[in-house]
Amino acid sequence: MLKGIITLLVFQFLGECFVKLFGLIVPGPVIGMLLLLLFLMIKKSSFESLDNAVFLHLRYLPLLFIPAAMGIITQADIISKEFWAITISLLVGTVIALAFSAKFIDILTIRKIKKNEK
Structure with missing residues (x-):
């Protein structure tokens, strides 16, 4: 280890x-x-x-979310002022990440199929 x-x-x-x-x-x-x-x-x-x-x-990965949660609690006033900007950026970022991941998995799957055919 x-x-x-x-x-x-x-x-x-x-x-x-x-x-x-x-x-x-x-x-x-x-x-x-x-x-x-x-x-x-x-x-x-x-x-x-x-x-x-x-x-x-x-x-122990869940322990890493404690500082993020504390940051959200201590910055609640800023988050409430910028709620829509944060929400839109989170949604757009999630869609981009999902699209990229799906395309990447598609490429890897095609590569594996071609490798198995040989």
Whole structure:
């Protein structure tokens, strides 16, 4: 499991380095997650210690929603003033994310079907 946690930290560090080096506005952990995705796609498999580390983190994922909920409670006056802007941006963002995900899954499914036909 230690190897898996170190792997996650290394990719997060690499993501932070990319952000600092290229002056990106995307958070470092997001870049690190994309780098980890590329690594796993190239490797074409995961390893047991990484799987264990990921499942350990997923078990405590709900705890990460507590700060967001507190932010909503403390910023209720701002949220009420900007309710429609927030609602519209959430709806548009959700539709874009769903469309992108559907197209991505479609591409992957077609690729898998073509691979199985060969």
